[in-house]
Amino acid sequence: MALTDEQIERYSRHILLKEVGVKGQKKLLNGKVLIIGAGGLGAPAALYLAAAGIGTIGIVDADVVDLSNLQRQVIHSTPDIGKPKVQSAEESMKAINPDIVVKTYRTFLDSSNIREIIREYDFILDGTDNFPAKFLINDACVMEKKAFCHAGILRFNGQLMTYIPGQGPCYRCVFKDMPPKDAIPTCKQAGVIGAMAGIIGCLQAMEAIKYIAGIGKNLNGYLLTYDGINQEFHKIKLPNNTCKCAVCGEHPTITELIDYEQPTCELKLGEK
Numbered sequence: 666m667a668l669t670d671e672q673i674e675r676y677s678r679h680i681l682l683k684e685v686g687v688k689g690q691k692k693l694l695n696g697k698v699l700i701i702g703a704g705g706l707g708a709p710a711a712l713y714l715a716a717a718g719i720g721t722i723g724i725v726d727a728d729v730v731d732l733s734n735l736q737r738q739v740i741h742s743t744p745d746i747g748k749p750k751v752q753s754a755e756e757s758m759k760a761i762n763p764d765i766v767v768k769t770y771r772t773f774l775d776s777s778n779i780r781e782i783i784r785e786y787d788f789i790l791d792g793t794d795n796f797p798a799k800f801l802i803n804d805a806c807v808m809e810k811k812a813f814c815h816a817g818i819l820r821f822n823g824q825l826m827t828y829i830p831g832q833g834p835c836y837r838c839v840f841k842d843m844p845p846k847d848a849i850p851t852c853k854q855a856g857v858i859g860a861m862a863g864i865i866g867c868l869q870a871m872e873a874i875k876y877i878a879g880i881g882k883n884l885n886g887y888l889l890t891y892d893g894i895n896q897e898f899h900k901i902k903l904p905n906n907t908c909k910c911a912v913c914g915e916h917p918t919i920t921e922l923i924d925y926e927q928p929t930c931e932l933k934l935g936e937k
């Protein structure tokens with residue numbers, strides 16, 4: 666289908682790029698991206714994916730907007746406090762671009778629902794902040810043969826990698842298994858600089874856009890880390906032979922999804 670005059674104008678800065686053009690923009694408009702978590706990472710990713718004209722964007726989050734979210738979750742505004750995050754995110758995305766379809770899932774993902782939800786999408790963004798969710802998303806994407814971008818942020822550090830089926834290691838190849846309880850603090854416990862969410866969330870959006878439009882190289886086979894204190898990016902090549910893990914290897918021992926327990930210990934704000 667031909668682009669309308671309005672679409673040609675809206676997406677003109679994409680269309681001007683030889684790597685995108687009308688053909689690439691049509692791929693974006695036909696693309697379906699699922700964002701898991703409407704928080705620090707999901708917020709900037711969702712805004713840029715909506716603006717880019719990703720035709721269908723799903724967003725999953727069970728929470729409501731809290732005052733302490735607003736330091737980094739830029740898709741939500743002060744009047745949204747108390748509102749379901751998926752609703753607030755949908756309103757912001759539709760305000761930027763009414764051209765797209767937004768599907769909201771106000772739910773926690775677990776082994777019972779994740780595979781069905783991710784099945785209809787082309788690319789998945791992991792914008793979650795806890796290890797049970799990260800392993801669940803990885804394993805579900807491996808089982809459903811879906812490409813996804815993992816990211817994590819804490820304090821002044823961020824990292825991301827992309828999994829593409831058959832093209833490099835998965836998250837479990839690299840990070841093996843759940844860390845021991847309380848070995849790694851959460852953002853709620855340790856803090857995070859707000860702009861970190863913006864940087865890493867935008868890099869995730871870039872991964873999705875490139876994958877959908879078929880442009881350049883994705884971060885499959887690499888871990889990109891960002892140190893905000895020293896302003897340093899490192900792109901680390903992941904060894905190919907790690908791709909033999911319990912879920913993506915030739916003889917997987919994990920063939921059912923696992924609902925790991927959420928860590929229970931959470932420091933109260935201000936506690937030392």
Ligand SMILES: [Zn+2]
Pocket residue numbers: 834835836837838839907908909910911912913914
């Ligand atoms: Zn693996």
